[in-house]
Amino acid sequence: MKVINFAEHQTVVNRYMSELRDVCIQKDRARFRRNLERIGEVMAYEISKTLDYSTKDIQTPLGTASTQLYNDPIVLGTIFRAGLPFHQGFLNVFEEADNAFVSAYRFYKDKECHEVGIHIEYLATPDLNGKTLIIADPMLATGGSMELGLKAFETKGIPGKVHLCSAIASRKGVDYLTETFKDTDYTLWCGAIDPELNDHMYIVPGLGDAGDLAYGGKL
Numbered sequence: 001m002k003v004i005n006f007a008e009h010q011t012v013v014n015r016y017m018s019e020l021r022d023v024c025i026q027k028d029r030a031r032f033r034r035n036l037e038r039i040g041e042v043m044a045y046e047i048s049k050t051l052d053y054s055t056k057d058i059q060t061p062l063g064t065a066s067t068q069l070y071n072d073p074i075v076l077g078t079i080f081r082a083g084l085p086f087h088q089g090f091l092n093v094f095e096e097a098d099n100a101f102v103s104a105y106r107f108y109k110d111k112e113c114h115e116v117g118i119h120i121e122y123l124a125t126p127d128l129n130g131k132t133l134i135i136a137d138p139m140l141a142t143g144g145s146m147e148l149g150l151k152a153f154e155t156k157g158i159p160g161k162v163h164l165c166s167a168i169a170s171r172k173g174v175d176y177l178t179e180t181f182k183d184t185d186y187t188l189w190c191g192a193i194d195p196e197l198n199d200h201m202y203i204v205p206g207l208g209d210a211g212d213l214a215y216g217g218k219l
């Protein structure tokens with residue numbers, strides 16, 4: 001598996017990332033969602049460079065223009081709920097794509113929120129056989145929900161190509177997925193890779209709870 005870290009490059013993505021993380025700016029929910037969307041748009045553009053293209057002739061009012069168009073049948077997969085605005089960014093770019101959804105939530109062994117696992121409940125996906133699957137999961141903490149989300153999707157067909165996308169990943173999550181998918185040609189795209197996970201499996205410095213920041217608190 002190949003890992004791409006946008007934070008290693010001097011691009012506008014770093015500005016979107018800093019706004020997501022900034023404890024004052026992130027209070028503006030609409031802006032928080034839009035920044036996740038914008039990172040999705042840039043990642044989608046970068047992924048478009050890896051697709052398979054063929055030459056097509058386009059009839060204009062004045063003649064014929066020859067152009068390179070991609071052939072990949074794209075499916076955009078997302079993990080509820082924080083994945084939704086990130087997913088929208090990919091869909092803005094690959095607007096003809098099919099879509100797949102899975103719900104994953106953490107369950108805890110005690111009131112102090114010590115995590116024991118991730119539970120998959122809802123799954124809605126088209127046939128994935130031979131498709132180019134792009135999974136949007138903005139916070140890659142342990143890597144568990146990305147792995148389980150992919151496994152859940154794979155019950156509906158084996159994709160030809162897989163792109164795993166996160167806005168912020170932890171070093172531990174990246175190492176876990178790199179080991180788990182070491183014999184694959186998957187690509188993991190990260191807006192940044194942060195050094196730590198705290199006792200509650202939140203990424204540090206991270207940004208907090210992406211789902212709550214995008215959509216408000218939950219019970």
Ligand SMILES: O=c1cc[nH]c(=O)[nH]1
Pocket residue numbers: 082139140141201202203204206207208209210211
């Ligand atoms: O830091 C984290 C980790 C997982 N999910 C989040 O929203 N934040």
